[in-house]
Amino acid sequence: MDLSVDLDLALRLADSADSITSQRFRAQDLRVSRKPDRTPVTDADLAVEDAVRELLTNARPDDTVVGEERGGTAGAGRSWVLDPIDGTKNFLRGVPAWATLIALVVDGTPEVGVISAPAMGRRWWAARGLGAWTSDQDGSRRRISVSGVDAIEDAYLSTTHLGSWVEFHSREAYLRLVDACWENRAFGDFWQHCLVAEGAIDLAAEAIVNPWDVASVQVLVEEAGGRFTALDGSPDYTKGSVLTSNSLLHPHALSLLS
Structure with missing residues (x-):
């Protein structure tokens, strides 16, 4: 399984999501409603998930898609798991700490992950065997690793x-x-x-x-x-x-x- 191809696709999906969320962030006409669990959802959440689903239908028609807003179930095989805006409460209040989350799950195990936070100027991504990476506000990319604190x-x-x-x-x-x-x-x-x-x-x-x-x-x-x-x-x-x-x-x- 060549995960680098799926990672490239996930990064392109994040680009599409960023173009939508960046335009709607702090928009005066942002539409907000409340889901049954009392959590908020904005028109940007729905627009991002719909756009990413459409792109995946064309690029990976045989894969399952699971999203926070439109539902779905991840079973055996390949599933794309989407959170169009993680941190919706921040998004609707104008706080820049929010992101689009995109993952490819294969047989129950996440294999590819992209976390894109355009208002912070940051993005993080990883794929099994390919390491974990981030891009900073200046556009530079670097490989990342956890701390060595042991106490x-x-x-x-x-x-x-x-x-x-x-x-x-x-x-x-x-x-x-x-x-x-x-x-x-x-x-x-x-x-x-x-x-x-x-x-x-x-x-x-x-x-x-x-x-x-x-x-x-x-x-x-x-x-x-x-x-x-x-x-x-x-x-x-x-x-x-x-x-x-x-x-x-x-x-x-x-x-x-x-």
Whole structure:
């Protein structure tokens, strides 16, 4: 399987998404509605997913497509998993920390991942066996890898929304991890996992995620030398939670969260 061809396609899909989201970001006529789970969706979310689906229908007609807004199910074989805008709440409030997430999953394992954040001037991408990469604001590209921090008391930790730990896991468990670490922030959503892959921080934990939130994250972090699991320790992007790390700290962090 030549993943470099699929990675090139994923990067082109991200270019198309960026052209839509960049035009709609901070638009005065942005249309926002609320889904049944009370999360917001904008006209840009729908436009991006529809555009990417159309491109995939032409480029990969035999592949399955799963998206946050239009649904679908990833089964055996090849599935493209899409989050048109991860960080929609940031997007609709004018905060630039949001991204389009595109992953190719083959037989249940993410093999290609692209995370594109045009308002931040950043993009991250990876494919199995091809390493993890990023582009900076000046357009330069570099290969990335996780940190070498091996003591939890020296670790830098991030999460998304502390309230989610009350409803879906344990606030006390997360605070145990916070107290064990050197520093903590809430960078949130995709960005914190990209920072783990870059080695800027060492741990990122979320009590609740959807598959489209983390399929691209898994291949990025693992190709950067890190580790990706659900909070139960299983390396499965569909389990509904996530812990990413530099690998060295993963067992200790899991034990504090259990």
